[in-house]
Amino acid sequence: MKKSPTGTGKTLTLLCAALAWRQVFDTRHQMENLKEQNVYQDDNLKKKMEDAISSHPELENWQAGAPKIYYASRTHSQLTQVVKELKNTIYKPKVCILGSREQLCIQEDVKLETSNATRTAMCRRKVASKACSYHSGTKDAKSFFQGEGEIMDIEDIVSFGTKHKACPFYLTKDSQLDADIILLPYNYIIDSTARKAMNIDLSNSIVIFDEAHNLESCCGEATSFELSMSTLRKCVQEMKACQSAVAPNINDEGSMSQSFGALADLLDKLRIKIDKIELSYNEELIKPGIFIYELLNMVEIDGSNVGYLQQGIDSAVQVLTSLDSSVSTFSLSNLSNALRMIFRTEYLVDNENTLSMAHTKFYKVHIQNIKTAAGVSERQLNYWCFSPGLAMTDLVNLKVRCVILASGTLAPLSSFASELLLKFPVRLENAHVINENQAFIAVLPKGPAGTTLSSTYEQRRKPAYKNELGNTIVNFSKVVPEGLLVFFPSYAVMTDCIHTWRSANGQTKSVWDRLNEQKQVFVEPKTKYEFSQAINGYYSKIKDPAFDGAIFMAVCRGKVSEGVDFADGRGRAVVVTGIPFAHSKDPKIVQKKNFLDDIRSTCTDLSQTISGNEWYQQQALRAVNQAIGRVIRHRNDYGAILLCDERFGNPSIIAQLSAWIRGYVKVYQNFGEVQTKLTKFFRDMKLDGPSSTSDATRLDRPSSAHTREATFARRPINLGGDDSEGSGPVTIRNHNPRTTIMALNDYSILRDNQIPKTQREHSGSDAKGSVTATLEEAQAYSKDIATLGHDKHRQYKQIVRQFKRKEIGIEPFIDGLIDIFIGENRLDLLRRFRIFLPHKHIQLFDRVLRAQELIPDNTDVAEISHDEVQAKKQRIE
Numbered sequence: 001m002k003k004s005p006t007g008t009g010k011t012l013t014l015l016c017a018a019l020a021w022r023q024v025f026d027t028r029h030q031m032e033n034l035k036e037q038n039v040y041q042d043d044n045l046k047k048k049m050e051d052a053i054s055s056h057p058e059l060e061n062w063q064a065g066a067p068k069i070y071y072a073s074r075t076h077s078q079l080t081q082v083v084k085e086l087k088n089t090i091y092k093p094k095v096c097i098l099g100s101r102e103q104l105c106i107q108e109d110v111k112l113e114t115s116n117a118t119r120t121a122m123c124r125r126k127v128a129s130k131a132c133s134y135h136s137g138t139k140d141a142k143s144f145f146q147g148e149g150e151i152m153d154i155e156d157i158v159s160f161g162t163k164h165k166a167c168p169f170y171l172t173k174d175s176q177l178d179a180d181i182i183l184l185p186y187n188y189i190i191d192s193t194a195r196k197a198m199n200i201d202l203s204n205s206i207v208i209f210d211e212a213h214n215l216e217s218c219c220g221e222a223t224s225f226e227l228s229m230s231t232l233r234k235c236v237q238e239m240k241a242c243q244s245a246v247a248p249n250i251n252d253e254g255s256m257s258q259s260f261g262a263l264a265d266l267l268d269k270l271r272i273k274i275d276k277i278e279l280s281y282n283e284e285l286i287k288p289g290i291f292i293y294e295l296l297n298m299v300e301i302d303g304s305n306v307g308y309l310q311q312g313i314d315s316a317v318q319v320l321t322s323l324d325s326s327v328s329t330f331s332l333s334n335l336s337n338a339l340r341m342i343f344r345t346e347y348l349v350d351n352e353n354t355l356s357m358a359h360t361k362f363y364k365v366h367i368q369n370i371k372t373a374a375g376v377s378e379r380q381l382n383y384w385c386f387s388p389g390l391a392m393t394d395l396v397n398l399k400v401r402c403v404i405l406a407s408g409t410l411a412p413l414s415s416f417a418s419e420l421l422l423k424f425p426v427r428l429e430n431a432h433v434i435n436e437n438q439a440f441i442a443v444l445p446k447g448p449a450g451t452t453l454s455s456t457y458e459q460r461r462k463p464a465y466k467n468e469l470g471n472t473i474v475n476f477s478k479v480v481p482e483g484l485l486v487f488f489p490s491y492a493v494m495t496d497c498i499h500t501w502r503s504a505n506g507q508t509k510s511v512w513d514r515l516n517e518q519k520q521v522f523v524e525p526k527t528k529y530e531f532s533q534a535i536n537g538y539y540s541k542i543k544d545p546a547f548d549g550a551i552f553m554a555v556c557r558g559k560v561s562e563g564v565d566f567a568d569g570r571g572r573a574v575v576v577t578g579i580p581f582a583h584s585k586d587p588k589i590v591q592k593k594n595f596l597d598d599i600r601s602t603c604t605d606l607s608q609t610i611s612g613n614e615w616y617q618q619q620a621l622r623a624v625n626q627a628i629g630r631v632i633r634h635r636n637d638y639g640a641i642l643l644c645d646e647r648f649g650n651p652s653i654i655a656q657l658s659a660w661i662r663g664y665v666k667v668y669q670n671f672g673e674v675q676t677k678l679t680k681f682f683r684d685m686k687l688d689g690p691s692s693t694s695d696a697t698r699l700d701r702p703s704s705a706h707t708r709e710a711t712f713a714r715r716p717i718n719l720g721g722d723d724s725e726g727s728g729p730v731t732i733r734n735h736n737p738r739t740t741i742m743a744l745n746d747y748s749i750l751r752d753n754q755i756p757k758t759q760r761e762h763s764g765s766d767a768k769g770s771v772t773a774t775l776e777e778a779q780a781y782s783k784d785i786a787t788l789g790h791d792k793h794r795q796y797k798q799i800v801r802q803f804k805r806k807e808i809g810i811e812p813f814i815d816g817l818i819d820i821f822i823g824e825n826r827l828d829l830l831r832r833f834r835i836f837l838p839h840k841h842i843q844l845f846d847r848v849l850r851a852q853e854l855i856p857d858n859t860d861v862a863e864i865s866h867d868e869v870q871a872k873k874q875r876i877e
Helices: 010-038 044-053 076-087 114-128 138-147 153-165 168-176 192-197 210-223 229-246 255-275 291-297 307-322 330-342 357-363 390-399 414-418 462-480 492-500 511-518 528-543 587-601 612-629 670-686 774-784 790-804 810-823 827-836 839-853 866-876
Strands: 069-075 096-098 181-185 206-209 225-228 283-290 363-371 375-385 402-407 427-430 439-443 483-488 520-523 550-555 573-576 639-643 717-720 730-732 740-744 749-750
Touching: 010 044, 010 069, 010 181, 010 206, 010 402, 069 076, 069 730, 076 096, 076 153, 076 181, 096 168, 096 587, 096 670, 114 330, 138 168, 153 168, 168 210, 192 330, 192 587, 210 375, 210 390, 210 402, 210 414, 225 229, 225 330, 229 255, 229 307, 229 330, 229 375, 255 375, 291 330, 291 363, 291 790, 307 330, 330 375, 357 363, 357 390, 363 587, 375 587, 390 414, 390 427, 414 612, 427 483, 439 670, 462 483, 462 492, 462 511, 462 573, 462 670, 483 492, 492 511, 492 550, 511 520, 528 550, 528 573, 573 612, 639 670, 774 790, 774 827, 790 810, 810 827, 827 839
Parallel strands: 069 181, 069 206, 096 181, 206 402, 439 639, 483 550, 483 573, 520 550, 573 639
Antiparallel strands: 225 375, 283 363, 363 375, 427 717, 717 730, 740 749
């Protein structure tokens, strides 16, 4: 599990690490195949490779090819960003990006369908009858597609298919076999039906979930369903339409017509049975998960005959897609998915019709009366899974080699891991790459007029609150340059506020008018097409010299809150107007909280569980942290985070904000003070820009007052868990370059299993030991150090003084030198410092320097020429 703030390079590091590992595995695989040809092989090199690849190399099948990498994210727009990052690496793997027919189909008739189920059925029918010219051209285009050698995203693949008259959907689906890395949405991995439909084989593969904070909800959706009685009525109507369609067919001889009629009667019988179930006084019924099987048994649907029911539904869908009518197949498709979920083949015992009921402990059956859009009351059957671990344990059963989760908002890692029912022996929590002066973070309990800012259910409906919030944003818009993002807890709250702000209420100008005087305002829409227009309009106004930037109003958990780039001027500040708690009386929320409380009450180790209320608060704060992550997208970016709700000042709330801002949150009781400091912050950024890494405190870096050895640690991380249990407390330790590097075919293997003894020493006692530098060399080096400038020179002297006084050990000392010299692109000075080190620290210094330069492990650093170093540095850059 890897938790690292947005903008710190998670995607790039995941791609490079996974592809480098796979490349080494592939090399070892090739060496195995050469063994039969009596080709000489270096056994020591082979042993190093095996140790780097696997903790149990004796169990590996080196004759098999390297494992595939499945890289999953929530949406295709996020996968497009992954493709862009992949193009920036030195790696050129064979890439397959999987998508649905909605994204990839170019057959006009199929594209026009609005239902995905209808598109699928129509596509299959055309393929089976060889009526799709694009599918027919796929075979001829495969050689061109695989030979392009270019990493393509969805748009590129569609363009390729259009150009070569070949089906992009089947091109990508078939290219999985030869791919090194496969990019795909979450549900293709966690949904068993989708996996089978796309022919995805996860055995011995590496599965990476990016933006993994979405994993919990996606797993729940993949293992749950909601079925209204109006849907069942439509299923009956669709079955009867099929019966009418095939009845006149003389070849049918009545058998298919009778089957459709019988299925229509069966489904209607199920609807009547559900409608007659007696509910409680609050019009709901809650039953254990096993009740779903008892309910279906009442109408004689069980494991022995559900297969025939599924075949009948699939046949009906095929018949309906062949009809030139307005009948939709959406309802029958929904029912089919629900039945497949209930009667999964994984639940069968010994391949018989008997079902194992172990999974039902994770489920609740909920029946309630709901109001339709037309205001009519109807009954709904809900089958909810409350453990995302049910979907994730499938990966273990499929013998996946490795599962990696990465996100900026996974914390707390222990409870997230326990929910997924998987052991994660390696857990990292990284700091941000920016410095303290690059972010202004403030909590505002009150607005400019002194009215309390609180978006609780009771307060947010009051006109006084809405006007105060509007005036707060107006004031911020005057001092925040370029782009300003404003996040609301929900669409309803945002709509209500905007409605109030548009009204002048006796004033000369409304809040809305005053906002648009400063910056043009854009509002997040719900449809995909309108969203694209809105975001492009926002970007254009930021660049337009006729405007003083723009404002984008959005909602937490919406499209804007993740997967959209607001780097630099696109997002100079983010205003969060409230905490997006879900509706506390929503039946699904209530049952989820009860489910977690029940587990906690029977668990002996409470550190591995969370209560329902803790989960409820975590979900809301994760959404806030996602919104906060829209600003400050890279090392040289800067921005302000303005939390406009008094509840953000609560220590328990601050404790759940992202670690990189937690220690820098300041609660301001006076709005004027915030406005003054915010103005100064942006003025300083405009004049001086962000400080270099060495001159300022890194966000989330332990200060010298707490840990002296952490002062110069460039990449402090949290590493939790142990090898046996994969759990336990997450502890903070400094980044320690305990790696050996082996150069092989222009790439490197990083390993953690060979740690030189000198690294474990808290050095300083022998700082005056056998040093090889002459007086002339020392004087020349001092002159070159002075060319770095006053601040760098001062920092250099300070860290040397700390090391001589034994205030810091050798590892943070070397790390601090790297910070100084790397920031100035002076690796030559770093190399030359070697002659001033005691002999016992030379080995460690050389290994760290190789990690910066990718120098082979068997090379003496002192023998590397300046030209070689520059060439290697240029390649790295």
